[in-house]
Amino acid sequence: xxxxxxxxxxxxxxxxxxxxxxxxxxxxxxxxxxxxxxxxxxxxxxxxxxxxxxxxxxxxxxxxxxxxxxxxxxxxxxxxxxxxxxxxxxxxxxxxxxxxxxxxxxxxxxxxxxxxxxxxxxxxxxxxxxxxxxxxxxxxxxxxxxxxxxxxxxxxxxxxxxxxxxxxxxxxxxxxxxxxxxxxxxxxxxx
Numbered sequence: 001x002x003x004x005x006x007x008x009x010x011x012x013x014x015x016x017x018x019x020x021x022x023x024x025x026x027x028x029x030x031x032x033x034x035x036x037x038x039x040x041x042x043x044x045x046x047x048x049x050x051x052x053x054x055x056x057x058x059x060x061x062x063x064x065x066x067x068x069x070x071x072x073x074x075x076x077x078x079x080x081x082x083x084x085x086x087x088x089x090x091x092x093x094x095x096x097x098x099x100x101x102x103x104x105x106x107x108x109x110x111x112x113x114x115x116x117x118x119x120x121x122x123x124x125x126x127x128x129x130x131x132x133x134x135x136x137x138x139x140x141x142x143x144x145x146x147x148x149x150x151x152x153x154x155x156x157x158x159x160x161x162x163x164x165x166x167x168x169x170x171x172x173x174x175x176x177x178x179x180x181x182x183x184x185x186x187x188x189x190x191x
Contacts, residue, residue: 010035050073051110056068
C-alpha cells in the first residue's frame with residue numbers, strides 16, 4: 001500500500017555513496033520531498049564505474065594503512081549486459097552523440113560512467129552531493145536520529161590535504177557504498 005503524498009512529512013536524509021544506487025536513492029527521496037545530502041568520497045559521481053589505473057600495493061587488504069584504490073574496473077572492461085537493460089526505467093541508456101561516447105550495444109565502462117553523470121546532471125543530483133567527503137561513522141543517537149560523522153579532505157596546490165571531521169544529524173540514512181572496496185579474507189583455523 002502506498003502512502004498518500006499528503007501523509008508524508010519531509011525528512012533530512014543522508015545518502016552514502018554517489019554510484020548508481022546512491023543517485024537513484026537521492027533522486028527518489030528528493031522527488032518525495034525530502035531534504036537529501038549525498039556523501040561521496042571521490043570527486044565525481046559514478047561509484048565503481050570510475051576507472052583508476054592505479055593498483056593497491058596490498059591487494060588482500062592486510063595493511064589497513066595502505067592507500068585504497070577504489071576502482072574495481074580494468075581498462076578494457078565492457079558491459080556484459082546490453083545498454084537497453086542497464087538504463088533506469090524513466091531514463092533510458094540510449095546511444096548519445098559526442099566525443100568519447102561509445103555507441104556499442106555492450107559499451108565500455110566509460111560510457112556507463114558518462115550515463116550516470118548525465119543522469120545526475122539531468123535531475124539536479126550533483127547539487128546534493130558533497131564531494132570529497134567520506135563517511136567514517138554512523139550511529140543512532142538518543143533522539144532517534146542518526147549522527148553521520150564524515151571526513152573531508154582540504155586540498156592545496158600540491159594535492160596534499162588536511163583531513164577534518166564534521167558531523168550532522170539526519171532523520172534517516174541510506175547506505176549505497178557497494179561491496180567492492182575492502183576484501184574479505186576467510187579466517188580458517190590452522191591455515
